[in-house]
Amino acid sequence: MAEPDLRRRLCAEALGTGMLVAGVVGSGIMAEQLTGDVALALLANTIATGAILAVLISILGPISGGHFNPAVTLVFALRKELSARDGAAYVLCQVGGGILGTLAAHLMFALPLIQASTHVRSGGAQWFSEVVAAFGLVAVILAGIRFERTAVPWLVGLYITAAYWFTASTSFANPAVAISRALTDTFSGIRPIDVPGFITAQIAGALLALALMSWLLRKPDTGDIPINPESQS
Amino acid sequence: MAEPDLRRRLCAEALGTGMLVAGVVGSGIMAEQLTGDVALALLANTIATGAILAVLISILGPISGGHFNPAVTLVFALRKELSARDGAAYVLCQVGGGILGTLAAHLMFALPLIQASTHVRSGGAQWFSEVVAAFGLVAVILAGIRFERTAVPWLVGLYITAAYWFTASTSFANPAVAISRALTDTFSGIRPIDVPGFITAQIAGALLALALMSWLLRKPDTGDIPINPESQS
Amino acid sequence: MAEPDLRRRLCAEALGTGMLVAGVVGSGIMAEQLTGDVALALLANTIATGAILAVLISILGPISGGHFNPAVTLVFALRKELSARDGAAYVLCQVGGGILGTLAAHLMFALPLIQASTHVRSGGAQWFSEVVAAFGLVAVILAGIRFERTAVPWLVGLYITAAYWFTASTSFANPAVAISRALTDTFSGIRPIDVPGFITAQIAGALLALALMSWLLRKPDTGDIPINPESQS
Amino acid sequence: MAEPDLRRRLCAEALGTGMLVAGVVGSGIMAEQLTGDVALALLANTIATGAILAVLISILGPISGGHFNPAVTLVFALRKELSARDGAAYVLCQVGGGILGTLAAHLMFALPLIQASTHVRSGGAQWFSEVVAAFGLVAVILAGIRFERTAVPWLVGLYITAAYWFTASTSFANPAVAISRALTDTFSGIRPIDVPGFITAQIAGALLALALMSWLLRKPDTGDIPINPESQS
Numbered sequence: 001m002a003e004p005d006l007r008r009r010l011c012a013e014a015l016g017t018g019m020l021v022a023g024v025v026g027s028g029i030m031a032e033q034l035t036g037d038v039a040l041a042l043l044a045n046t047i048a049t050g051a052i053l054a055v056l057i058s059i060l061g062p063i064s065g066g067h068f069n070p071a072v073t074l075v076f077a078l079r080k081e082l083s084a085r086d087g088a089a090y091v092l093c094q095v096g097g098g099i100l101g102t103l104a105a106h107l108m109f110a111l112p113l114i115q116a117s118t119h120v121r122s123g124g125a126q127w128f129s130e131v132v133a134a135f136g137l138v139a140v141i142l143a144g145i146r147f148e149r150t151a152v153p154w155l156v157g158l159y160i161t162a163a164y165w166f167t168a169s170t171s172f173a174n175p176a177v178a179i180s181r182a183l184t185d186t187f188s189g190i191r192p193i194d195v196p197g198f199i200t201a202q203i204a205g206a207l208l209a210l211a212l213m214s215w216l217l218r219k220p221d222t223g224d225i226p227i228n229p230e231s232q233s
Numbered sequence: 234m235a236e237p238d239l240r241r242r243l244c245a246e247a248l249g250t251g252m253l254v255a256g257v258v259g260s261g262i263m264a265e266q267l268t269g270d271v272a273l274a275l276l277a278n279t280i281a282t283g284a285i286l287a288v289l290i291s292i293l294g295p296i297s298g299g300h301f302n303p304a305v306t307l308v309f310a311l312r313k314e315l316s317a318r319d320g321a322a323y324v325l326c327q328v329g330g331g332i333l334g335t336l337a338a339h340l341m342f343a344l345p346l347i348q349a350s351t352h353v354r355s356g357g358a359q360w361f362s363e364v365v366a367a368f369g370l371v372a373v374i375l376a377g378i379r380f381e382r383t384a385v386p387w388l389v390g391l392y393i394t395a396a397y398w399f400t401a402s403t404s405f406a407n408p409a410v411a412i413s414r415a416l417t418d419t420f421s422g423i424r425p426i427d428v429p430g431f432i433t434a435q436i437a438g439a440l441l442a443l444a445l446m447s448w449l450l451r452k453p454d455t456g457d458i459p460i461n462p463e464s465q466s
Numbered sequence: 467m468a469e470p471d472l473r474r475r476l477c478a479e480a481l482g483t484g485m486l487v488a489g490v491v492g493s494g495i496m497a498e499q500l501t502g503d504v505a506l507a508l509l510a511n512t513i514a515t516g517a518i519l520a521v522l523i524s525i526l527g528p529i530s531g532g533h534f535n536p537a538v539t540l541v542f543a544l545r546k547e548l549s550a551r552d553g554a555a556y557v558l559c560q561v562g563g564g565i566l567g568t569l570a571a572h573l574m575f576a577l578p579l580i581q582a583s584t585h586v587r588s589g590g591a592q593w594f595s596e597v598v599a600a601f602g603l604v605a606v607i608l609a610g611i612r613f614e615r616t617a618v619p620w621l622v623g624l625y626i627t628a629a630y631w632f633t634a635s636t637s638f639a640n641p642a643v644a645i646s647r648a649l650t651d652t653f654s655g656i657r658p659i660d661v662p663g664f665i666t667a668q669i670a671g672a673l674l675a676l677a678l679m680s681w682l683l684r685k686p687d688t689g690d691i692p693i694n695p696e697s698q699s
Numbered sequence: 700m701a702e703p704d705l706r707r708r709l710c711a712e713a714l715g716t717g718m719l720v721a722g723v724v725g726s727g728i729m730a731e732q733l734t735g736d737v738a739l740a741l742l743a744n745t746i747a748t749g750a751i752l753a754v755l756i757s758i759l760g761p762i763s764g765g766h767f768n769p770a771v772t773l774v775f776a777l778r779k780e781l782s783a784r785d786g787a788a789y790v791l792c793q794v795g796g797g798i799l800g801t802l803a804a805h806l807m808f809a810l811p812l813i814q815a816s817t818h819v820r821s822g823g824a825q826w827f828s829e830v831v832a833a834f835g836l837v838a839v840i841l842a843g844i845r846f847e848r849t850a851v852p853w854l855v856g857l858y859i860t861a862a863y864w865f866t867a868s869t870s871f872a873n874p875a876v877a878i879s880r881a882l883t884d885t886f887s888g889i890r891p892i893d894v895p896g897f898i899t900a901q902i903a904g905a906l907l908a909l910a911l912m913s914w915l916l917r918k919p920d921t922g923d924i925p926i927n928p929e930s931q932s
Contacts, residue, residue: 026865035738166259399492505734632725
């Protein structure tokens with residue numbers, strides 16, 4: 001079956017990651033400019049992020065798969081749904097697009113284009129949070145694809161909406177987004193030096209989910225799990 | 234029709250209840266750390282809970298039914314959709330998974346792993362609230378399955394979103410979650426001594442809903458309620 | 467085609483209106499107990515109301531139509547989709563159920579069961595707000611049924627979510643709910659003496675929507691408006 | 700295939716734009732009357748706007764396309780899906796309906812009917828924000844129509860929900876709405892003198908999206924992008 005050529009798919013990944021990061025960074029800037037209540041700022045940041053994520057996966061997913069996330073691309077490469085070469089190109093475009101997203105947010109809010117975050121996000125609790133965050137994200141994606149593919153954008157958007165609050169790290173769960181957020185010294189930033197720890201934890205969580213869900217979602221030898229919603233238990 | 238074997242179903246119940254409790258407890262901790270306005274904290278807690286609940290039922294429901302709740306498992310056992318033995322195993326995994334969820338939340342927020350709540354939740358108004366909360370939850374599940382099975386995850390998520398606010402108890406509506414929340418002395422906790430009252434009320438509400446909805450949803454003798462959405466009144 | 471007998475339909479209307487009012491009144495009480503910021507209280511009230519409304523119409527709509535609102539029942543009676551006798555019975559059950567909903571909310575929050583609101587809601591701006599609110603509600607219902615029946619619960623829930631904020635009256639839009647809210651001296655109350663003005667405005671708005679939408683939604687003489695989503699412009 | 704006659708389509712555009720503007724302006728008035736926290740006011744404004752937008756496109760889209768926005772009408776005219784004459788009539792009705800929406804909001808809140816905003820919204824950062832906002836809106840609409848037409852109302856509602864926060868201009872993205880909001884000196888207003896800059900930026904963003912998406916969404920020469928959701932990657 002014909003699928004969009006690689007140029008279009010890479011463009012979709014760059015555009016999607018860029019708009020996602022612009023959404024995360026921009027809404028964080030707006031929120032911290034308007035209120036002194038950090039919970040309220042995070043709530044606005046959460047709602048904007050969950051909403052734009054659901055939208056972007058809906059409109060660009062049919063072109064490129066809508067990963068916008070190197071950890072997700074890695075999982076699909078390990079599942080042999082993407083070649084290593086295409087996967088590497090995806091990751092480059094995600095990181096490049098994400099950085100442009102940060103710049104776009106700075107431009108929209110009339111801030112210096114190039115910044116480095118001073119927001120400390122480090123230590124075991126933060127890393128464990130990122131393991132949990134990425135584990136959940138990949139579990140949602142793999143099970144969503146297995147059982148109700150058309151709902152995946154909404155499930156991912158809602159998952160991140162929740163995970164912003166129940167993880168201590170506010171659930172980055174995405175190496176390209178982590179790198180991009182290192183370049184803004186605003187609400188959603190992360191110190192550049194803290195990025196490697198986050199990325200390591202995110203990949204660990206993604207691989208853990210791949211392992212567990214591969215077992216949990218395996219079709220029984222004697223037949224398929226019913227995927228007709230009318231016959232699910 | 235082949236369904237997942239019991240090991241996978243129990244794993245899904247434990248994982249789902251664990252992530253649900255981690256979501257409830259974790260988002261409560263985050264919220265009370267960020268704001269002094271209790272309504273804002275509860276709003277964040279509500280949004281995270283409703284969102285993760287819809288996600289978890291969507292992705293794990295096709296495996297185990299997505300109960301994550303001994304009161305719901307009891308209802309399905311009484312409806313003979315689950316054997317007593319399987320039901321008991323479900324409940325054990327829900328409670329075990331839920332407790333692990335509390336521990337995971339503590340780990341993510343660098344809090345002492347083992348705690349006991351000092352949050353008093355007792356008295357007739359609280360118990361009546363839990364009767365209402367569980368009644369509504371089971372009514373939503375039974376009617377949702379009857380009329381629009383694929384919408385059940387969204388209906389349950391939205392119901393709990395509302396019930397957090399319109400019941401004085403913030404709608405635990407779930408014995409496994411109540412036990413797990415007794416083990417955290419944070420925003421969403423409940424004193425261990427108050428748990429039995431909550432569980433009793435939850436089971437009463439669930440049974441009440443089973444009785445009423447069994448009558449309300451009974452198909453007319455002369456034919457079925459039309460379930461084709463095009464022909465519903 | 468067999469539909470549920472009248473007893474079940476009336477039970478569904480009473481139960482639905484009762485849970486709707488318990489949701490509105492209960493969440494208002496919770497919100498004003500937790501915060502001094504009225505906008506935050508109204509936001510929580512809004513989210514709870516929109517969510518429970520979508521749920522109730524989803525689960526009870528297939529039984530009774532899910533009116534929970536005498537103005538809506540009037541519109542369906544005028545469209546000859548309900549006999550005058552059944553319509554009158556619907557209205558009685560809506561009002562009765564709604565009042566029980568207020569009592570249930572008071573019981574859940576340990577407040578005096580019987581109260582009368584002192585919240586003034588009167589004057590031309592308030593009445594015009596209720597005309598707009600009910601006009602919009604009935605327009606949403608009629609167009610929703612015409613174009614995408616299964617989405618009606620979500621459309622009504624979202625419409626009320628918005629209308630709580632863009633009308634000065636917070637969009638009661640429902641005579642049974644107005645009567646029930648006269649019996650609580652809490653956040654969502656309305657002075658009993660102000661109820662007739664609200665009901666008159668609500669009925670005017672509903673009739674206006676019936677008139678306009680009957681013209682706007684009329685199928686062209688030369689054929690139908692395409693209702694296949696694939697061919698809509 | 701028969702479609703509604705032009706009078707009905709124009710009525711739908713006027714009614715939809717009017718209710719949209721009443722929603723935006725009215726919810727802004729309510730919010731600023733109830734709280735001193737600007738972020739909270741914007742959050743309420745956001746939720747009301749996103750919700751009413753999804754509802755209006757759902758119920759009026761099948762009649763007129765549900766543009767409510769001259770920039771969107773321009774895009775469809777350039778795509779030859781609307782004649783220049785009909786497009787011009789659409790725009791007139793959108794602007795007229797929008798202005799009536801502002802008046803209705805003032806009437807509902809007992810404010811002077813005719814006002815001129817003093818809210819400064821000007822400068823490069825604001826204009827760039829409007830380019831981004833309109834770019835994203837048109838990209839969402841074009842891709843949504845291409846891949847999942849029935850989801851367009853929800854995608855647009857969620858996109859605007861996010862864009863209110865991640866653009867510095869709170870994402871007007873709509874010339875008719877900009878003109879209408881110049882006529883209210885309340886929360887959501889814009890100085891009349893700043894409107895031309897906004898409109899220019901909005902049209903630029905819309906054309907940019909038309910250009911990029913026409914390439915990105917072009918069907919491969921060797922076959923179609925699979926539009927069956929079951930076979931999307």
